[in-house]
Amino acid sequence: MRYDYDVVVIGGGAAGLVAATGTAALGARTALVEKSKLGGDCTWYGCIPSKSLLKSAQVFSLTKRFKEFGISAGVQNSYDPVLVMSHVRDVIKKISTHHSAAVFEKKGIKVLFETPKFLDHNTIELKGKKIYAKRFIIASGSHPMVPPIEGLKDINYLTNENVFDLEVLPKSLAVLGGGPIGMELSLAFARLGVEVSIIEMFDRLMVREDKEVADVLIDEFKAEGIKIYTGKKAVRFSKDGGMVSITLEDKDKKQSAVKAEKILVAVGRVANVQGLDLEKAGVKYSNKGVEVDATLRTSTKNIYACGDVSGPYQFSHMAEYQAVIAVGNALLPFKRKVDYSVVPWCTFTDPEVARVGLTEDEARAKYKEIKVYRSLYSGNDRAVTDLEEKGLAKVIIDKKGYILGAHIVGASAGEIIHEYVLAKASKLKIGNLSSAIHIYPTLAQVVKRSADQYYIEMMNTGWLKWLFRLMLKFLR
Numbered sequence: 001m002r003y004d005y006d007v008v009v010i011g012g013g014a015a016g017l018v019a020a021t022g023t024a025a026l027g028a029r030t031a032l033v034e035k036s037k038l039g040g041d042c043t044w045y046g047c048i049p050s051k052s053l054l055k056s057a058q059v060f061s062l063t064k065r066f067k068e069f070g071i072s073a074g075v076q077n078s079y080d081p082v083l084v085m086s087h088v089r090d091v092i093k094k095i096s097t098h099h100s101a102a103v104f105e106k107k108g109i110k111v112l113f114e115t116p117k118f119l120d121h122n123t124i125e126l127k128g129k130k131i132y133a134k135r136f137i138i139a140s141g142s143h144p145m146v147p148p149i150e151g152l153k154d155i156n157y158l159t160n161e162n163v164f165d166l167e168v169l170p171k172s173l174a175v176l177g178g179g180p181i182g183m184e185l186s187l188a189f190a191r192l193g194v195e196v197s198i199i200e201m202f203d204r205l206m207v208r209e210d211k212e213v214a215d216v217l218i219d220e221f222k223a224e225g226i227k228i229y230t231g232k233k234a235v236r237f238s239k240d241g242g243m244v245s246i247t248l249e250d251k252d253k254k255q256s257a258v259k260a261e262k263i264l265v266a267v268g269r270v271a272n273v274q275g276l277d278l279e280k281a282g283v284k285y286s287n288k289g290v291e292v293d294a295t296l297r298t299s300t301k302n303i304y305a306c307g308d309v310s311g312p313y314q315f316s317h318m319a320e321y322q323a324v325i326a327v328g329n330a331l332l333p334f335k336r337k338v339d340y341s342v343v344p345w346c347t348f349t350d351p352e353v354a355r356v357g358l359t360e361d362e363a364r365a366k367y368k369e370i371k372v373y374r375s376l377y378s379g380n381d382r383a384v385t386d387l388e389e390k391g392l393a394k395v396i397i398d399k400k401g402y403i404l405g406a407h408i409v410g411a412s413a414g415e416i417i418h419e420y421v422l423a424k425a426s427k428l429k430i431g432n433l434s435s436a437i438h439i440y441p442t443l444a445q446v447v448k449r450s451a452d453q454y455y456i457e458m459m460n461t462g463w464l465k466w467l468f469r470l471m472l473k474f475l476r
Helices: 014-025 040-044 047-063 081-099 101-105 180-191 211-223 316-331 360-366 381-385 413-425 430-435 445-459 462-475
Strands: 005-010 030-034 109-113 116-120 123-126 129-138 142-144 172-176 195-200 227-230 232-240 243-250 255-260 262-265 269-271 303-305 344-347 352-357 370-376 392-398 403-410
Touching: 005 014, 005 316, 014 030, 014 040, 014 101, 014 109, 014 129, 014 316, 030 129, 040 047, 040 081, 047 081, 047 180, 081 101, 101 109, 129 316, 172 180, 172 243, 172 255, 180 195, 180 211, 180 344, 195 232, 195 255, 211 227, 211 352, 211 360, 211 392, 211 403, 232 255, 243 262, 303 316, 344 413, 352 413, 360 370, 360 392, 360 403, 370 445, 381 445, 392 445, 403 413, 413 430, 413 445, 430 445
Parallel strands: 005 030, 005 129, 030 109, 129 303, 172 195, 172 262, 195 227
Antiparallel strands: 116 123, 123 129, 142 269, 232 243, 243 255, 344 352, 352 403, 370 392, 392 403
8 A cells, every 4th residue: 555644743832732743753654634613622712821811810910919019009900801812812822833834744744624534544524635644642531521401502602712812701600610711711710700610510629730729729719709619510501681600509409590691611531533433444432532552542543642532631731741642652672661659640720730740639549658748828928029828749659758749739730740740750858859949038938838847857866866966965
């Protein structure tokens, strides 16, 4: 068979762009197939617009705190929602230029804008034209999950794919889902004056986070005036004049109602597997996505998958990590396996919540002996100068001093967590973090102070305490 390409990458999001760049860099004849526009969900509907909106909301929130910083502006604080949303779209447009087709064509990648369908394990069809390739990398991404709740399809609900198209912000917003997307957008809209309610079927928000850390953020949300309904699931939606009425039901089947002008659905994401005719290529998949092994190879030996479509972590940084693994395994003889033992993530609320490794509850369930050390933002001098005193760093270690998990809630948590990430990935002990010199005054000192407690505790217990006292006795 004569092949048109060595590798065809399906999907132009985070995973696909990295995969196509990698295969081309290794000298493979590469085509990148995208059904819509390059950049993926993160650029157009996720990370970029949400962080832009959060920043605008944070700046507006800070204008209400002038007096706390000793500033008397004497001007009434207001904003134009049209300008805010226009700013968000301007940022999207600017960043999308980083992912234009021309950029990748210059790298020797053929960019094809069509919806692909597999005909067999070596062939896809693009609008009637057959494309033959030795290997494929599926990176088709994911889309918002919309649960089959009575009446939901009859209302003009929002998801992350259309919420940034709003020109006029609603007076009230009910958010289905207390995960990262729901939490970030809830805070942004609340700070811009929207009355926000969060509905979560689990007993608490941020169920994947360490409870102690999540509670700090939840208290802040309550202080922002955000209404929280946990342990309740939405069972019915109905129009009520210019509002939407949401019927909630708790575990005892007791019902209550919440009303809002708009509904934002943020209950998770679903892998984009439909419409590709994967079964014709022998690729196994389910509602959770394409099935892959530890090398990211699918059930068909010349086809790999990475990013949201294969999971298990639907983050852009994990998509990039997986894409690099998939490229190497698809083209090189030496196979690498994915390693999910050190997976960091961050929810970019204010304060931010970041983690890597196990939560305290997970660590206690898995290990007989652990130690937990904390450092409060209120004890950090830079946090005090910046009026960012709410938060803490928390590190969990095993009996030998190796990091099992680390969690930060506070300003710049998403930046600071990387010190713990590097230490855990490099199999360093907590003592290494304590012995490293940290610049003063920085927020990053919360990492050092949490690690310092390990030595403080060690010097005040057991034989070391006795030894130090003996040494001091002879020095006097």
